[in-house]
Amino acid sequence: MTAVVDVQDLAIGWSADAVLIEHASFAVEAGEIFGILGRSASGKSTMMRALVGLDPPLAGTIRIDGETPIHNHQRPQFGVMFQQGALFGSMTVGDNIALALETWTDLPRDAIRAIVNAKLRLVGLEATADHSPATLSGGMRKRVAIARALALDPSLLFLDEPSSGLDPITAVEIDRLIALLARELGLAVVLVTHDLGSVYAIVDRCILIDREARCVLATGKPRELAASTDLRVRRFFTRTQEAT
């Protein structure tokens, strides 16, 4: 297997005096769904921002397909879905997905339109291309955000809490969609979440980060971690105050 994401000795936080997590090392293989887990405010989203190159890490190296992630007028190496979708409110749903295609390809408008419709069909929202994002529900916005992240056919997706704030049925639908994309398109998916339902359902391997310990507590398959001898890890996976 090839490491699509390779992280070595990563430290994240706001400054050298406010380190959240340090000495984090892990690799994400092609085709796997990799979870970054932790309690609220443990630094999961901060870690994702560092991984996708939005914030510089305090220390360590991040390699995506062997390169440091940058966004300096370059075609992106991956797709990103933000926690609230971050759809462009001034555009239609279709234009949100078309933007990356218009910027990074020479395709004519009708071809882009066809691709946009295909991406929306993939997430089950083919009838919404001309809608404003403001008219969509939370779950639909997240689906559109996934479609937008898929616009340029990346081999790697970063998803920040895709099922948070959704009802259980919609959350399961989103999980199924992610699993389908990973399985059918062979995508590597880095999934930031604290939703154990999603973790057990779709995550192949994961890390658990802890702000108090300022480190990665454990790495492995979710069910293995649930049986960990480390009380802190077991508490998270068994959702109990005391691991018994």
Added chain:
Amino acid sequence: MRADGRLELVGELRTHEARRLWRTLNEAAKSSGPQLDLDLARTTAIDSVVVVLLVELRGILGARGTKCELVHVPAAIGPVVHLYGGDTPLAAKPAPMIEEGALARLGARVEALAHQARDPVSFAGELVTTMVETVRRPRIGNWRAVPSLIQHTGAEAIPIVIVLLFLVGFTIAMQSTPSLQLVGANIYVVDLVSISVTRELAPLMGAIIITGRSGAGFAAEIGTMRISEEIDALRTMGIAPMPYLVLPRVLALAIVAPMLVLIGDVAAVIGGLVVAVVSLGLTPQAYLAELQATLIPSDVWTGLVKSGVFGIAIALIGCQQGLAARGAAAGVGRRTTATVVICLFAIVVLDTLMTIFFRRVDV
């Protein structure tokens, strides 16, 4: 209060009684000895607000060195007392923070102001770099947005520019009427209106209107995009905010501002014409003949150059403040307010500098 250092609280202790109770407890606490326990044995009901006040009083007394506990808590009110920490031992107070002196606060404020002044300047530098990059790779710019921005910031502002500048011309002429009539120099109303408006007032009024309509709008729009992670989403698509969001806005206002001012010049001259005809008895032909003789091209183009510079400055400040927004809606509001204040300040400073420059080069 009983002699053994116990204060007994009897009956129902409800929120609507809390203010009176707090005053009474504080009075009692003033005369307390080394120990003052709050006895709840005969308390039949208690609201959480009152529990919080009792816990607070315990803390105040503890800081003064008076030992204070909530004692004999009945089972019926035990849960609410427990929930708000009434039965947990008093935690040691953290060491008081050393308060900054006035000089340190002044220094910090000056530093913050220096930062604020430096940010737009470094932002302008970044824009120049972006412009060079855009010349090399035109597709990174969001040129499709420019026509709609011109429509929104320019065409939609024309009515208000016409009305305000008409009134400015009208008012200047009105104010000068008594003095001009006194010396029999009615015709000079044309000089007064046309030169003051084209060189100074139209660019200034135009800039103020653009600040309110577009500068604040840019800050609010981009600030909202910033806090809703839309800017981050753009960056992860390999689309830099500078050529995509800032450059089109700067370009739009650089084009629109002189156009609005030119329209404003005409409106103000017409405002002056109305007063000249109605109050000063001039004919329209005489007014226009004097205008032709008085107004030289540099009066107009210096005003247009000024307005172009104002337009660029307003767009830069609005976009820079928007991109600097943090937090939630309040953060956007603060940046929008700051945009208006900084723009007005910048407009006056730039106007002064350009006026000095034009006088020096004699235009």
